[in-house]
Amino acid sequence: MNSDKKVESITVLEAANFLLKNDNFYILTHVNPDGDAMGSGFGLCRALRAVGKKANVLCSDPFPKRYSYLYNGYEPQKFVPQTIVSVDLADTNLFGKALSVYADFVDLAIDHHISNTGYAAKTLLNGKAAAACEVLFEVFTEGKFPIDLQTAECLYTGISTDTGCFRFENTTPRCHEIVAKLMGYGIPYAKINRELFEIKSRARLTVEQHVINSMEMYLDDKCAVIAVTSDMIAETGLAPEEFEGLASIPMQVEGVEVGVTIKEKEPGKFKVSMRSAESVNVSELCAKLGGGGHIRAAGCTVEGNLSQVKLKILSVIAPALGFDLWLS
Amino acid sequence: MNSDKKVESITVLEAANFLLKNDNFYILTHVNPDGDAMGSGFGLCRALRAVGKKANVLCSDPFPKRYSYLYNGYEPQKFVPQTIVSVDLADTNLFGKALSVYADFVDLAIDHHISNTGYAAKTLLNGKAAAACEVLFEVFTEGKFPIDLQTAECLYTGISTDTGCFRFENTTPRCHEIVAKLMGYGIPYAKINRELFEIKSRARLTVEQHVINSMEMYLDDKCAVIAVTSDMIAETGLAPEEFEGLASIPMQVEGVEVGVTIKEKEPGKFKVSMRSAESVNVSELCAKLGGGGHIRAAGCTVEGNLSQVKLKILSVIAPALGFDLWLS
Numbered sequence: 001m002n003s004d005k006k007v008e009s010i011t012v013l014e015a016a017n018f019l020l021k022n023d024n025f026y027i028l029t030h031v032n033p034d035g036d037a038m039g040s041g042f043g044l045c046r047a048l049r050a051v052g053k054k055a056n057v058l059c060s061d062p063f064p065k066r067y068s069y070l071y072n073g074y075e076p077q078k079f080v081p082q083t084i085v086s087v088d089l090a091d092t093n094l095f096g097k098a099l100s101v102y103a104d105f106v107d108l109a110i111d112h113h114i115s116n117t118g119y120a121a122k123t124l125l126n127g128k129a130a131a132a133c134e135v136l137f138e139v140f141t142e143g144k145f146p147i148d149l150q151t152a153e154c155l156y157t158g159i160s161t162d163t164g165c166f167r168f169e170n171t172t173p174r175c176h177e178i179v180a181k182l183m184g185y186g187i188p189y190a191k192i193n194r195e196l197f198e199i200k201s202r203a204r205l206t207v208e209q210h211v212i213n214s215m216e217m218y219l220d221d222k223c224a225v226i227a228v229t230s231d232m233i234a235e236t237g238l239a240p241e242e243f244e245g246l247a248s249i250p251m252q253v254e255g256v257e258v259g260v261t262i263k264e265k266e267p268g269k270f271k272v273s274m275r276s277a278e279s280v281n282v283s284e285l286c287a288k289l290g291g292g293g294h295i296r297a298a299g300c301t302v303e304g305n306l307s308q309v310k311l312k313i314l315s316v317i318a319p320a321l322g323f324d325l326w327l328s
Numbered sequence: 329m330n331s332d333k334k335v336e337s338i339t340v341l342e343a344a345n346f347l348l349k350n351d352n353f354y355i356l357t358h359v360n361p362d363g364d365a366m367g368s369g370f371g372l373c374r375a376l377r378a379v380g381k382k383a384n385v386l387c388s389d390p391f392p393k394r395y396s397y398l399y400n401g402y403e404p405q406k407f408v409p410q411t412i413v414s415v416d417l418a419d420t421n422l423f424g425k426a427l428s429v430y431a432d433f434v435d436l437a438i439d440h441h442i443s444n445t446g447y448a449a450k451t452l453l454n455g456k457a458a459a460a461c462e463v464l465f466e467v468f469t470e471g472k473f474p475i476d477l478q479t480a481e482c483l484y485t486g487i488s489t490d491t492g493c494f495r496f497e498n499t500t501p502r503c504h505e506i507v508a509k510l511m512g513y514g515i516p517y518a519k520i521n522r523e524l525f526e527i528k529s530r531a532r533l534t535v536e537q538h539v540i541n542s543m544e545m546y547l548d549d550k551c552a553v554i555a556v557t558s559d560m561i562a563e564t565g566l567a568p569e570e571f572e573g574l575a576s577i578p579m580q581v582e583g584v585e586v587g588v589t590i591k592e593k594e595p596g597k598f599k600v601s602m603r604s605a606e607s608v609n610v611s612e613l614c615a616k617l618g619g620g621g622h623i624r625a626a627g628c629t630v631e632g633n634l635s636q637v638k639l640k641i642l643s644v645i646a647p648a649l650g651f652d653l654w655l656s
Contacts, residue, residue, distance in 0.1 A: 165493055166494045167493055167522070167525060167526075169518035171518070173507075173512060176504040176505070176507045176508035177508045179501075179504045180501040180502070180503075180508070183499075183501040190496055190499070191606065193495040193496075197495060199579075200581065201581075202581060205540055209540060212533055251522075252527060252528050253529075253530060254527050278519065
């Protein structure tokens with residue numbers, strides 16, 4: 001483990017050699033792990049174990065059940081950690097509580113976020129890659145790590161989820177080339193994609209109905225807003241988790257350029273997710289409200305009652321949609 | 329034009345040479361044209377025109393507006409047709425009224441449906457290809473036809489729509505390889521996919537709400553049924569076209585193996601679409617009701633009132649889901 005603060009960018013080959021030369025790995029991934037976090041974490045773990053290394057995957061949050069096919073059969077090993085590698089982890093504030101102790105001791109970060117803060121001693125960063133799993137595939141290829149079916153499923157899942165199944169702007173020709181190769185391992189991609197992108201619980205369908213019914217249109221219908229309050233959640237009698245990940249819904253509406261999802265976190269405090277279709281940089285808009293993110297997907301936290309929060313948000317969005325005098 | 333009935337299977341290279349040796353093409357595609365019909369039709373037309381040939385695209389139905397980016401700038405040319413080529417057209421019963429006159433005179437069929445009836449003098453059939461556009465890409469490559477941005481958009485759209493954006497079982501490694509190459513032409517894939525797979529009119533959102541609300545679950549919740557009657561359509565005040573293409577909705581529900589969509593065509597006559605997730609061959613089930621199709625997507629027409637129609641359908645589905653004594 002390395003607490004030395006010099007930041008060093010390394011190449012794919014150097015990263016592969018680093019992995020091959022070291023042992024006893026803790027692989028860290030981010031809180032609230034998504035398909036790429038899980039895929040890159042367990043993909044790397046399997047590849048390291050396949051060449052005789054000891055490796056565990058660590059996350060401050062529990063591994064989500066929806067990705068259980070990526071860690072079926074996984075058992076943590078007992079060893080004293082010597083090498084700390086992070087995957088898909090842009091910033092130490094995404095380590096979460098349990099892993100924060102490792103923040104100063106990461107030897108190698110393998111990432112695809114241009115916003116990576118350089119917290120690790122060595123960083124393999126490809127900001128053009130759609131997923132950490134895309135970067136990892138190159139590492140496995142250079143280092144001749146064996147890839148088996150479950151490792152291929154890990155990498156496929158990371159690329160597929162981070163690109164919205166090859167729909168989003170971040171999809172690269174290289175994503176498709178890699179996936180063509182991964183399919184050769186016999187991954188049940190149709191089943192995986194169906195479970196990741198299509199299937200919804202009945203509760204979830206009810207929630208979506210609810211928010212679509214209550215969706216509000218602003219600014220010549222170029223902005224769609226859905227709001228989820230604690231009262232609304234209580235009314236449905238459903239678990240609050242069912243109300244996660246609704247941000248893509250306002251974007252489904254024809255003509256919408258900016259989609260906003262507002263969710264009450266605690267009384268007087270709302271988590272805001274913003275998405276844009278083509279022209280608006282929502283990262284800039286959220287920055288004005290104290291948040292940040294990507295050009296097409298960003299977020300912030302806004303305080304006030306629901307009406308006040310909506311007004312604050314709309315007053316920032318309006319100029320970006322050409323409504324110069326709105327609320328000014 | 330050739331009315332000789334000998335059926336001849338030809339190779340990709342032979343098809344390319346046939347196209348290069350002939351001229352004055354009518355390119356036929358199927359009624360109710362989807363992304364692959366439009367993509368292969370206009371893709372082939374552009375490629376032929378690019379090598380100095382005369383070519384028009386013909387369809388018994390109007391070209392759908394949602395695919396207008398594939399035929400922007402297209403103008404039919406005036407010439408006496410000498411060569412008739414069909415694309416994505418499995419059977420002469422899909423020619424539609426206006427094109428039925430050509431059924432006996434197709435010189436070359438380029439297709440990917442294993443069910444192709446061999447109506448053409450020469451047939452280039454790749455039953456493993458996900459889309460006619462996949463077959464066409466190989467033809468363009470072998471024949472060194474120039475591919476420009478709009479042609480690439482045509483081929484991408486065909487592959488993307490026929491594979492549900494690379495989600496379905498029919499997706500092949502070759503699809504991904506081809507798409508990696510097509511992306512090199514600078515196609516606005518994110519915009520295309522958003523328009524094809526995400527955006528819905530407000531009317532459409534209302535329709536989906538309506539059918540999800542009225543969805544019925546049968547056979548231990550393994551079968552979801554949605555029914556659209558003429559009365560229901562009239563009640564919403566929306567255009568009947570808004571009620572097309574709902575067949576994927578029942579498949580979204582967790583645990584559903586067979587999804588059924590029933591739509592009233594005329595009093596006492598219902599169009600039935602059946603989808604399956606993993607184990608049931610719905611083509612066989614629909615055949616029992618006088619219809620047919622693919623293993624995971626098939627259809628039929630059933631007569632009776634709505635209750636009778638549901639019973640007929642469920643009595644066929646039940647045994648396939650292991651409910652041996654149900655209704656027997």
